[in-house]
Amino acid sequence: xxxxxxxxxxxxxxxxxxxxxxxxxxxxxxxxxxxxxxxxxxxxxxxxxxxxxxxxxxxxxxxxxxxxxxxxxxxxxxxxxxxxxxxxxxxxxxxxxxxxxxxxxxxxxxxxxxxxxxxxxxxxxxxxxxxxxxxxxxxxxxxxxxxxxxxxxxxxxxxxxxxxxxxxxxxxxxxxxxxxxxxxxxxxxxxxxxxxxxxxxxxxxxxxxxxxxxxxxxxxxxxxxxxxxxxxxxxxxxxxxxxxxxxxxxxxxxxxxxxxxxxxxxxxxxxxxxxxxxxxxxxxxxxxxxxxxxxxxxxxxxxxxxxxxxxxxxxxxxxxxxxxxxxxxxxxxxxxxxxxxxxxxxxxxxxxxxxxxxxxxxxxxxxxxxxxxxxxxxxxxxxxxxxxxxxxxxxxxxxxxxxxxxxxxxxxxxxxxxxxxxxxxxxxxxxxxxxxxxxxxxxxxxxxxxxxxxxxxxxxxxxxxxxxxxxxxxxxxxxxxxxxxxxxxxxxxxxxxxxxxxxxxxxxxxxxxxx
Amino acid sequence: xxxxxxxxxxxxxxxxxxxxxxxxxxxxxxxxxxxxxxxxxxxxxxxxxxxxxxxxxxxxxxxxxxxxxxxxxxxxxxxxxxxxxxxxxxxxxxxxxxxxxxxxxxxxxxxxxxxxxxxxxxxxxxxxxxxxxxxxxxxxxxxxxxxxxxxxxxxxxxxxxxxxxxxxxxxxxxxxxxxxxxxxxxxxxxxxxxxxxxxxxxxxxxxxxxxxxxxxxxxxxxxxxxxxxxxxxxxxxxxxxxxxxxxxxxxxxxxxxxxxxxxxxxxxxxxxxxxxxxxxxxxxxxxxxxxxxxxxxxxxxxxxxxxxxxxxxxxxxxxxxxxx
Ligand SMILES: Cc1cc2nc3c(=O)[nH]c(=O)nc-3n(C[C@H](O)[C@H](O)[C@H](O)COP(=O)(O)OP(=O)(O)OC[C@H]3O[C@@H](n4cnc5c(N)ncnc54)[C@H](O)[C@@H]3O)c2cc1C
Ligand SMILES: Cc1cc2nc3c(=O)[nH]c(=O)nc-3n(C[C@H](O)[C@H](O)[C@H](O)COP(=O)(O)OP(=O)(O)OC[C@H]3O[C@@H](n4cnc5c(N)ncnc54)[C@H](O)[C@@H]3O)c2cc1C
Numbered sequence: 001x002x003x004x005x006x007x008x009x010x011x012x013x014x015x016x017x018x019x020x021x022x023x024x025x026x027x028x029x030x031x032x033x034x035x036x037x038x039x040x041x042x043x044x045x046x047x048x049x050x051x052x053x054x055x056x057x058x059x060x061x062x063x064x065x066x067x068x069x070x071x072x073x074x075x076x077x078x079x080x081x082x083x084x085x086x087x088x089x090x091x092x093x094x095x096x097x098x099x100x101x102x103x104x105x106x107x108x109x110x111x112x113x114x115x116x117x118x119x120x121x122x123x124x125x126x127x128x129x130x131x132x133x134x135x136x137x138x139x140x141x142x143x144x145x146x147x148x149x150x151x152x153x154x155x156x157x158x159x160x161x162x163x164x165x166x167x168x169x170x171x172x173x174x175x176x177x178x179x180x181x182x183x184x185x186x187x188x189x190x191x192x193x194x195x196x197x198x199x200x201x202x203x204x205x206x207x208x209x210x211x212x213x214x215x216x217x218x219x220x221x222x223x224x225x226x227x228x229x230x231x232x233x234x235x236x237x238x239x240x241x242x243x244x245x246x247x248x249x250x251x252x253x254x255x256x257x258x259x260x261x262x263x264x265x266x267x268x269x270x271x272x273x274x275x276x277x278x279x280x281x282x283x284x285x286x287x288x289x290x291x292x293x294x295x296x297x298x299x300x301x302x303x304x305x306x307x308x309x310x311x312x313x314x315x316x317x318x319x320x321x322x323x324x325x326x327x328x329x330x331x332x333x334x335x336x337x338x339x340x341x342x343x344x345x346x347x348x349x350x351x352x353x354x355x356x357x358x359x360x361x362x363x364x365x366x367x368x369x370x371x372x373x374x375x376x377x378x379x380x381x382x383x384x385x386x387x388x389x390x391x392x393x394x395x396x397x398x399x400x401x402x403x404x405x406x407x408x409x410x411x412x413x414x415x416x417x418x419x420x421x422x423x424x425x426x427x428x429x430x431x432x433x434x435x436x437x438x439x440x441x442x443x444x445x446x447x448x449x450x451x452x453x454x455x456x457x458x459x460x461x462x463x464x465x466x467x468x469x470x471x472x473x474x475x476x477x478x479x480x481x482x483x484x485x486x487x488x489x490x491x492x493x494x495x496x497x498x499x500x501x502x503x504x505x506x507x508x509x510x511x512x513x514x515x
Numbered sequence: 516x517x518x519x520x521x522x523x524x525x526x527x528x529x530x531x532x533x534x535x536x537x538x539x540x541x542x543x544x545x546x547x548x549x550x551x552x553x554x555x556x557x558x559x560x561x562x563x564x565x566x567x568x569x570x571x572x573x574x575x576x577x578x579x580x581x582x583x584x585x586x587x588x589x590x591x592x593x594x595x596x597x598x599x600x601x602x603x604x605x606x607x608x609x610x611x612x613x614x615x616x617x618x619x620x621x622x623x624x625x626x627x628x629x630x631x632x633x634x635x636x637x638x639x640x641x642x643x644x645x646x647x648x649x650x651x652x653x654x655x656x657x658x659x660x661x662x663x664x665x666x667x668x669x670x671x672x673x674x675x676x677x678x679x680x681x682x683x684x685x686x687x688x689x690x691x692x693x694x695x696x697x698x699x700x701x702x703x704x705x706x707x708x709x710x711x712x713x714x715x716x717x718x719x720x721x722x723x724x725x726x727x728x729x730x731x732x733x734x735x736x737x738x739x740x741x742x743x744x745x746x747x748x749x750x751x752x753x754x755x756x757x758x759x760x761x762x763x764x765x766x767x768x769x770x771x772x773x774x775x776x777x778x779x780x781x782x783x784x785x786x787x788x789x790x791x792x793x794x795x796x797x798x799x800x801x802x803x804x805x806x807x808x809x810x811x812x813x814x815x816x817x818x819x820x821x822x823x824x825x826x827x828x829x830x831x832x833x834x835x836x837x838x839x
Contacts, residue, residue: 260649264776312655312656314743315653315741318655334787334788336787338649339647339648340648420628422628423628426623426625426628433625433627434625435553435611435623438609473776475648476667477645477664478644478666480663480664480667481675485675495675495677496677501660501748505659505748505749508661508671509680509749
């Protein structure tokens with residue numbers, strides 16, 4: 001096995017684990033990095049994973065206190081086949097390629113994944129007239145297993161959909177997966193293979209961009225040397241590109257809001273329900289999630305880049321969303337909504353998959369506009385970027401024979417494997433039988449296991465994404481404080497310093513008193 | 516999985532209602548009764564309202580002439596009643612799912628792992644929780660930290676002696692909201708602003724008068740259609756009708772919704788939106804041998820009402836057993 005990488009958090013609180021604190025750049029070693037990846041979204045993490053299979057010094061960093069905490073956590077979680085992608089584009093090529101690799105990837109990385117299929121339905125004459133085009137496009141995109149269905153056939157597959165259906169298309173390989181585990185799995189393997197990971201660290205300056213060795217300046221005033229910079233900072237890619245005089249481009253953030261329905265609803269619908277896509281969006285879908293809920297969404301609302309409200313949810317839009325999604329599955333009105341969320345697409349005016357090699361200076365790549373398919377395409381996009389690194393930036397690629405490309409069996413999330421059902425395990429570790437999150441039925445043991453996992457999650461939100469504690473119908477009513485207490489006890493952090501998303505988001509206001 | 520253990524009666528939940536049922540059933544001479552509770556103590560919601568000097572007594576004992584007591588005191592009284600019986604108490608044991616037809620519960624505990632218990636009759640006394648932001652339907656905005664449910668506030672304030680905010684804003688205006696405002700003030704925070712989408716508070720006049728002993732919250736309600744929570748990392752206020760009301764923490768109070776998911780997933784009839792189980796005579800559920808008691812029935816009931824309700828339900832259970 002290779003020497004594992006180091007993990008640091010820019011978390012200066014005196015009660016935070018000393019061994020995880022980023023205090024000094026010397027902790028990262030003295031030599032400059034071969035490659036530094038700015039942005040640990042699913043794309044950055046996939047790239048770190050693929051690069052870690054080579055003999056390279058790689059650093060992955062993000063301003064947030066967990067990987068995958070921006071757009072990569074707020075999406076529809078569909079593994080697209082690419083049937084409706086714009087034909088002949090890089091996006092189409094990467095999505096179709098990645099889609100075929102996903103079943104294997106999910107097994108290797110222990111990412112919950114289900115090939116549930118999708119049903120595209122036309123409910124009025126206008127939509128019906130577009131259906132054949134969609135079908136033709138799918139064939140052109142190489143998705144040849146799609147099937148045209150009559151109304152009767154569609155209703156036979158999904159009896160709960162609207163009786164107004166005129167015709168449909170079945171897309172058998174359209175799938176769903178766990179978006180949270182994906183970024184985490186990529187990053188964990190990368191770390192195991194020697195990639196260093198730095199969280200809570202924003203890049204606010206680039207010095208000596210024209211030199212072979214460039215210097216990144218962090219928000220906390222540290223300097224990190226690297227030969228190659230890869231900007232996969234999603235919505236932050238625009239501001240970052242200005243720091244190294246990259247070619248100009250525009251991002252128009254496009255918000256997507258979702259409704260999450262309780263698990264009772266999941267048995268009603270088996271497949272993803274899709275409307276006929278328009279030029280602008282894929283429309284409002286009804287999607288089974290791998291966690292056992294249904295979600296409806298997303299909306300498509302345009303914002304300007306500096307608008308702080310971009311990640312909010314709004315009552316009006318969500319009502320409109322419910323009305324829209326009910327056109328596909330009228331029974332949605334009956335179903336209880338337990339929560340809502342939103343995600344923001346990195347919508348680039350210059351086009352999707354806007355990638356520039358040697359941007360501004362030799363040795364810098366800008367990746368932007370990974371708008372609506374990055375979750376699916378990330379493994380293929382990472383491979384594409386590595387070939388560009390080799391061909392256009394002259395990066396020397398030598399396989400690392402000691403690298404692994406998978407996670408161990410014990411890495412499956414607890415909610416997927418249900419450790420409490422394993423009586424031998426509970427006998428040995430009774431904590432797996434102590435349920436903490438009642439709704440999602442998550443045990444104390446699973447929370448501890450995640451706290452000790454390679455990326456050492458330390459925030460409530462990071463734990464939520466790994467364990468699903470607080471993600472159920474009561475939204476933490478019963479378990480939030482219990483979970484916080486477990487983190488506090490296990491990591492020796494006083495309860496009042498436990499945070500939702502890192503420093504500044506403590507659950508207790510710092511200027512209140514013990515009483 | 517181990518083989519199934521059989522009991523005459525199983526009670527899910529050791530809150531006031533479950534304990535009421537257990538005490539009454541045992542008084543009526545039923546031998547093998549087990550009460551199953553997922554937390555590490557009996558008493559249900561009242562046990563989270565700790566006794567504190569200068570603290571707020573929020574549980575009213577009508578049977579003792581309407582005196583208000585601390586939840587903890589009431590929970591201790593309940594525990595004493597329960598311990599006088601021979602009812603088997605299973606703590607830290609969560610019922611995961613049920614087989615309504617066979618009357619089997621699948622449960623899990625650190626002691627035994629996953630096991631099955633069966634019974635001749637089952638009482639569900641699972642209590643209730645507060646509606647989430649999404650369930651209320653009129654709350655949008657950002658997702659900062661320090662937006663709590665009342666139970667979370669109790670665990671911090673009473674369970675850990677931590678006051679999480681100085682300038683509270685409370686969403687929801689029933690008794691639980693006014694009680695929360697009083698508790699926060701008693702702990703050193705300022706008077707809360709209470710917000711609800713109704714012209715006047717839901718909490719009754721006399722209860723509000725009672726909580727005036729501790730705090731004088733300001734109520735805002737008229738013509739609110741929706742509100743937005745503001746704050747990037749931590750809650751900083753709510754925007755309503757274009758106006759910002761600042762705060763440094765929010766408590767989402769009241770609007771109880773029954774914990775009926777076990778029943779629902781077991782195909783016992785439950786109204787989807789209200790999540791109220793459908794009850795017939797004697798508090799029987801749609802499957803024979805299944806009963807519900809306490810706040811699981813829906814609506815807001817005080818703890819003592821739930822205790823007496825549990826006792827009433829026990830009568831129905833005995834009737835049922837005598838007929839089968
Ligand atoms: C509503 C919606 C639905 C979607 N549905 C799907 C779907 O079903 N299937 C699918 O395949 N895709 C879907 N997508 C698209 C997918 O979510 C994105 O393409 C993908 O998450 C993009 O990942 P990323 O790594 O490029 O960006 P991000 O996840 O945004 O990561 C960028 C990271 O860079 C960090 N960063 C930014 N600036 C800096 C800086 N200066 N210093 C340090 N760090 C910085 C950020 O903190 C962030 O973590 C959807 C997207 C949305 C919004
Ligand atoms: C946040 C909150 C605050 C309240 N404040 C007040 C107040 O100040 N004054 C007042 O008079 N009333 C208050 N009430 C009302 C209170 O709920 C009742 O007074 C009373 O506690 C209800 O009794 P119960 O037995 O029906 O339910 P609970 O007291 O809720 O007890 C239910 C028990 O069942 C257990 N349980 C549930 N499901 C399972 C399962 N699957 N497996 C195992 N165990 C399970 C739970 O852990 C719990 O202990 C409040 C209610 C809530 C939710």
